[in-house]
Amino acid sequence: MNQSGAFLTAFLAAVQSLSGRAALAANRPAALDTVARAAALRTDLDAVLAALVDDARASGATWQELGTIFGISRQAAFQRFGHPVDPRTGEPMNTTPLDEAPTIATAVFQDLAEAKWQAVTARFDERMTAGLDADALAAAWAQVIGTVGAFDEAKAPVATRAADVTVVDVPLRFEAGEMVGRLAVRDDGTIAGLFILDPAAATGSEATK
Numbered sequence: 001m002n003q004s005g006a007f008l009t010a011f012l013a014a015v016q017s018l019s020g021r022a023a024l025a026a027n028r029p030a031a032l033d034t035v036a037r038a039a040a041l042r043t044d045l046d047a048v049l050a051a052l053v054d055d056a057r058a059s060g061a062t063w064q065e066l067g068t069i070f071g072i073s074r075q076a077a078f079q080r081f082g083h084p085v086d087p088r089t090g091e092p093m094n095t096t097p098l099d100e101a102p103t104i105a106t107a108v109f110q111d112l113a114e115a116k117w118q119a120v121t122a123r124f125d126e127r128m129t130a131g132l133d134a135d136a137l138a139a140a141w142a143q144v145i146g147t148v149g150a151f152d153e154a155k156a157p158v159a160t161r162a163a164d165v166t167v168v169d170v171p172l173r174f175e176a177g178e179m180v181g182r183l184a185v186r187d188d189g190t191i192a193g194l195f196i197l198d199p200a201a202a203t204g205s206e207a208t209k
Contacts, residue, residue, distance in 0.1 A: 053081040079160045097159040098166040098187055105157050105168035105183040108191070112141050113151040125190040144196050149175025165192050
C-alpha cells in the first residue's frame with residue numbers, strides 16, 4: 001500500500017471510530033470530546049488530501065484540473081499543494097506562511113485607517129524604509145481615499161507563502177468601493193512590500209506602493 005493509501009485507510013478508520021463515539025455522546029463532556037476529536041481530524045484530512053494530490057500529479061493531472069476540483073485557481077492549488085524548489089539552492093522551499101503575518105497585516109491596515117503613518121513605517125524592512133517614508137505613505141493612502149471614499153472595515157486576511165515572504169491579502173471595504181490590501185511579511189515580522197490593489201488586479205498586478 002502506498003503512502004496515500006495508508007493515510008486514507010487510517011483516516012477512514014478514525015472517522016468510523018468517531019461516528020461510533022458520536023452515537024454515544026449523550027452527555028456534555030462526551031459531546032465536547034467528540035467535537036474535539038472531529039476538529040483534530042481536519043489535520044488528518046489535510047494530510048490525506050496532500051498525499052492524494054501528489055499521486056494525482058504523478059499520474060499526470062494538471063494544476064488546472066486539481067484547482068477545478070477544489071473550486072480554486074490553478075495557482076491557488078499549486079500554492080496549497082505544490083512542492084516548489086528554490087532555484088538559488090536547489091532545496092525545497094518553505095511553503096508554510098508565517099503564523100503572525102495575518103495579525104501584522106490586519107494591524108497595519110488598521111493603523112493606516114487611523115492615520116498612524118509612523119507606526120506602519122516602523123515595521124518596514126531596510127529596503128522599504130529607504131523607499132517609502134511616512135509622508136509618502138500618507139499621500140498614497142490619501143490617493144486611495146480620494147478614489148473610493150472613507151475606510152469602513154477590513155475583512156478576514158488570507159495568507160500564502162511566496163519564497164522568502166508571507167503574502168497576506170486583506171479585503172478592504174471603503175465608502176464607495178472595495179480594495180485589497182496586500183502585505184509581504186518577512187519571517188522576522190518586518191514588511192517587505194505594501195500595496196493597495198483593485199480586486200480585479202489582486203491576482204498579480206501591483207498598484208499603490
